[in-house]
Amino acid sequence: MSTTTETRSGFSPRVALQKVGTSLSNMVMPNIPALIAWGIFTAFFIPDGWTPSEPLATLVGPTIHYLLPLLIANTGGRMVYEARGAVVGVVATMGVIAGSDWLIAQENAPALAKWVAEGNDSSTFSGLGQVHMFIGAMIMAPLAAWLMKKFDQVVQPRIPAGFEMLVNMFSAGILAFVMAVLGFFGLAPVVNWVMHLLSDGVNALIQHDLLPLVSILIEPAKVFFLNNAINHGVLTPLGITEAAGPAGKSVLFLLEANPGPGLGILMAYTIFGRGAARASAPGAAIIQFIGGIHEIYFPYVLMKPILIIAAIGGGMTGVFLNVVFHNGLIAPASPGSILAIMGVAARGDRLTILIAVFGAAVVSFVLASLFLRIGKQEDGDIAAATAKMEQMKGKKSSVAGALTGAAGDTVADSDADAHTGPIHKIVFACDAGMGSSAMGATVLRKKIRSAGFSDVEVTNKAISSLADEWDLVVTQKELADRAAQRTGSAVHVAVDQFMNSPRYDEVVELVRERNTAGEAPAAAAPAAAPAAAATGTHRADTPADAPADAAGEVMPASSVVLHGTAASAASAIDEAGQLLVGAGAVDEAYVAAMHDRERSVSTFMGNGLAIPHGTNDAKSSIRRSGMSFIRYDDPIDWNGNEVRFVVGIAGQGNEHLALLQNVAMTFSDPAQVEKLEKATSADEILSIFDEE
Incomplete structure (x- = not known):
């Protein structure tokens, strides 16, 4: 097992934003199919839809206002504390939703009374609309789940035998109740204010024809892996609110997902690039444009940073054309593939969206070609640029093999370069997650703690429940490929059997190198007291x-x-x-x-x-x-x-x-x-x- 030693650094705003963006993305991405389903409901069944249906249109409102935020809350709570965190997070988020609705009703009441007093029909009144609590769910659910986890860590070891179920059930119920009340009176007003502020800001940009300027922020953010914080934290919630309105679509879904800027840069490398960069660019273009994996063009920009101007120019062109044509998507397009975009394009917008995408590609191609031809261009070390990209990202890229010619870490014997940061979370994975993996986790946990790393989490799970959140994954060789498919960015270690594998010592050494960076490890934790x-x-x-x-x-x-x-x-x-x-x-x-x-x-x-x-x-x-x-x-x-x-x-x-x-x-x-x-x-x- 090869290792690399990294130097510890202080607080990094970029890394902090990346972590926030990753957390937001991990909450939203699994629920994208539900967002797409809601978009299809809207496209077909609302009065202006393809096949209007008054009964089926009743699905649209409750889905966007209740189901989707609660699905995100379930995912966010589960990320922090599995099923127990999910339940508490969902109940707490329901409090935020209800609090938001109550506040809006209070604000609308005087205006409605005045409207009726003037002789108007109350059914024609249009006051403040509902705020859909996506941001509220992303804040409240993980917070409630984290508090539940901390409570259990303190209380569960002290529960008398036979009272576990009683304490567990009532503690979760009481905490869910408390967090729902806090969400109702505390978080709901804050999120309402933030959403109104953001919405007003976006509307101002659109009204003053300034929306293309957001590409100055979005395109560099993509290269530095900050796009998730912007896209899933701001653009997706605002876009969903806009798409739930009379327009039935939102241009905000197209700001970050447009594959045109990346396509133009890669085509410029295909024609005017040199060496390995030129050879790999055509394949990367296919992956980026059809597959929707935008990160594959980031190393090409990092090789020649001035190309970020080409990405910005292409992005601004795409946004400008989408605004001119009044384009929009009915739901988020994820991944940012041209196929996904066409699949959720609003009725009648497909042709003009294609014009915007290829317009963005043409502008970024022209600018990138100009920079490649007039500037000094070396052969281009695509491998070094890819490594730099992965270092900024903090984990291995799932598409790096397409650039460097590597086969990729698809088996558990992959070396430790698959994950480039410290090792904080280790999981033993087996088919059922109840037996062999639990015993292996116990053995390695003892070794890790004896080495002085008591802050390293070592647990076990069924492969079917794995998400790509682990730093290191241990599996039996027969299950290695299945685990790698779910945890592509982790270090993977294959063992013949979980009980006494010699590879555990290699794992401990890897943790030592990654987590201390040459410093002496902390004193070994005292041996656990004999348990009965x-x-x-x-x-x-x-x-x-x-x-x-x-x-x-x-x-x-x-x-x-x-x-x-x-x-x-x-x-x-x-x-x-x-x-x-x-x-x-x-x-x-x-x-x-x-x-x-x-x-x-x-x-x-x-x-x-x-x-x-x-x-x-x-x-x-x-x-x-x-x-x-x-x-x-x-x-x-x-x-x-x-x-x-x-x-x-x-x-x-x-x-x-x-x-x-x-x-x-x-x-x-x-x-x-x-x-x-x-x-x-x-x-x-x-x-x-x-x-x-």
């Missing part, structure tokens, strides 16, 4: 959201077998699965899913241990968390590995993690494994796990 998983004590290294359960509930003595009868891996899976069925933890269908999991990826962990468990799809067959333990007198052949111990797992939520982590730590210690081999009773087995 079997008695419900919360371990110091257990994730804060993993409540501790008594082993008697998760792994009762009746689920511990000292002399297994199976002679093969398949029969051992049946034996472990039937113990789970007998304990009432799972249905029979779960045992079949355990075999499905084994056929796709081996559950051999190392040190003579296998932990068969079901696939992610089989979670509906789990009634409650449960574990079984079987020791075999003679080793079983487990896909070419010797296994003496089989631990069957069925995890529902995080209830089983405390005990599972104790199992992991036990099997990472040869002395403890020897005790397990010599144990003479189920109670003795449980007490050994209790020692960790």
Whole structure:
């Protein structure tokens, strides 16, 4: 695993804005399909639509005002604290929406009364319109989820056994209530004021024919990866508000998404460039224009920074033509592909939007060609420019391989250059996220903390729930490609088994190099106090959201077998699965899913241990968390590995993690494994796990 050492720097406004933009983008982007669906509702069913329908038009208002902000709130809360954060964030955001509506109703009331007193029909009154709380959702939901997370970190370790559900449910409900009230009276007035201010500013630019000037801000911001903060933080909410009005469309959706400026620059390089830059430009143009990945032209601008003038000129031309033709989109175009733009173009605007796009491309092409021809031009180190782009971005570009000729980090053995910053978030990913990955995370977490990096998060998840937010991802080799598809910007590490991989030491060394930049690491955290998983004590290294359960509930003595009868891996899976069925933890269908999991990826962990468990799809067959333990007198052949111990797992939520982590730590210690081999009773087995 190759590494690079980075020098720590102080606070950077650009980096801070990038982080804000990334957070905003991560909340909005997953919900773009819902925005497009709303745009289609609008295009077809409103009175001026393609196929007007009074009944179906009733979908338009509630969707834009309630559904879409709450979807964004759900995503934002989930980003911070998974399902628990999502629920609290959605309720809190509903308070902001209601508060905004109430304020507007109060402001409209005197004007409406006057309107009616003058003999006018109240149905013809047009006062202040609704403010759609996209910005409110982006602020309130993550804040509420963060407060929920901090509360749980303080309170959950102190909850008496048996009261976990009561405390968890009521604490989330009470916090959601409090945040909704605060949103109603506190955040709603602020967001209303901000949205009115921004809307007035945009309207002023349009009325004075100054809107093209925003390209002076947007085009350089794109190259420095600040576009998300502008696009998703300001332009998308304002554009949605405008598109929800009488016009049914908004030109604001076209300010940042226009692929014309980038296309012109890349075509200029295709004709007048040199070396690798010229050779790679045609392919980059296709990716940028058709695929909508604008970042692929950023390195070409960075090689010759004066080309930012060409991007600004093209952007201003596109905005000017769109304003002249009164163009607009009915919903955001994401990614900024010409195909996506045409898909959400307003009725009758497609031809004039194409004129604006190609007009922008022509102007940026002419300017870029001029700069390339009259200025001194070296062969162009596209690889160096791409590396500079990735350094500014803070992570690996998903399209860098198209420029540099690299195959890209699509397998878990990719080197550490896939992510260029410090390592703060590490995830172990497996198919179901309940067993092998949890044990691997426990082992590495202990190593990371022993090295003095207690601030590094080490957790586990199912691959299906991964988002591209992790700095480093550990997977089994068989699952590497699936994980890489979801986390392309992370460092990927492949292991044969999660229990005692030698690559964990390489990960620790990478963390040391990246997070200290030559400084001595902090003193190692004191060893966690022995926890009693079997008695419900919360371990110091257990994730804060993993409540501790008594082993008697998760792994009762009746689920511990000292002399297994199976002679093969398949029969051992049946034996472990039937113990789970007998304990009432799972249905029979779960045992079949355990075999499905084994056929796709081996559950051999190392040190003579296998932990068969079901696939992610089989979670509906789990009634409650449960574990079984079987020791075999003679080793079983487990896909070419010797296994003496089989631990069957069925995890529902995080209830089983405390005990599972104790199992992991036990099997990472040869002395403890020897005790397990010599144990003479189920109670003795449980007490050994209790020692960790």
